[in-house]
Amino acid sequence: MPRLTRLTPDTAVGASRDLLADLASRHGHIGDMVSTMAHSPAVLGGYLQLSRAMGRAKLDRKTSERISIAVQAQQGCGLCLEAHVGAARAMGVDEEEIARARAGTSDDPAIAAVIALALRIYREPTSITDEQVAALREHGYSDRALADVVGVVALNVLTGAFNLLAGLTPESDTGA
Structure with a gap:
C-alpha cells in the first residue's frame, strides 16, 4: 500500500504543480511515481532532468x-x-x-x-x-x-x- 499520496496538477503547489501540469499536457497521464515525487519539487525536477539527460546517453x-x-x-x-x-x-x-x-x-x-x-x-x-x-x-x-x-x-x-x-x-x- 502506498505510504505517500499522489498529487495532481490541481492538488500540487508551486513548482510541482507546474511540472505536473506540463507533463499532463504533454503525455495525458502521470504515473504514480511522478505524481508522488511531486511532494518534493527538487526531487521531481531532478528526476525529470536526469531522466531526460540519460535519454541522450551513449550506451546502447x-x-x-x-x-x-x-x-x-x-x-x-x-x-x-x-x-x-x-x-x-x-x-x-x-x-x-x-x-x-x-x-x-x-x-x-x-x-x-x-x-x-x-x-x-x-x-x-x-x-x-x-x-x-x-x-x-x-x-x-x-x-x-x-x-x-x-x-x-x-x-x-x-x-x-x-x-x-x-x-x-x-x-x-x-x-x-
Whole structure:
C-alpha cells in the first residue's frame, strides 16, 4: 500500500504543480511515481532532468536496460524491475538475457563487464580498479559510455529508493 499520496496538477503547489501540469499536457497521464515525487519539487525536477539527460546517453538502450535490471534486482524495487524487464522485452532482449541481467551478468562478455561495473558503482564504488576500467575500454567502451553508466545507476537508485520509501509496487501502480 502506498505510504505517500499522489498529487495532481490541481492538488500540487508551486513548482510541482507546474511540472505536473506540463507533463499532463504533454503525455495525458502521470504515473504514480511522478505524481508522488511531486511532494518534493527538487526531487521531481531532478528526476525529470536526469531522466531526460540519460535519454541522450551513449550506451546502447538494450545495455542500459540490462544494467537497470541488474541494479533493481539488487535494490529490490519491484516496480522499477518490472518496468525495465518490460522495456528490455520490448527492445527484443530475450528471456535468457533478462534472467542473466537479474543475476548481474550477460552472455556477451562486454555487456557482462559493464553490468559488473554498474553493480560495483551501486554497491561499492571504491572497489573499482584501473584494471577493470582498462578491460572495459578493451571491450570498446569510451569514457563517455563509462560516465553514462554512473548516470544509469544514479537514476535507478533515485527511482528505486523513492518507490520503496513511497510504498509503490507493481500492484499499487496505476500507470507509467
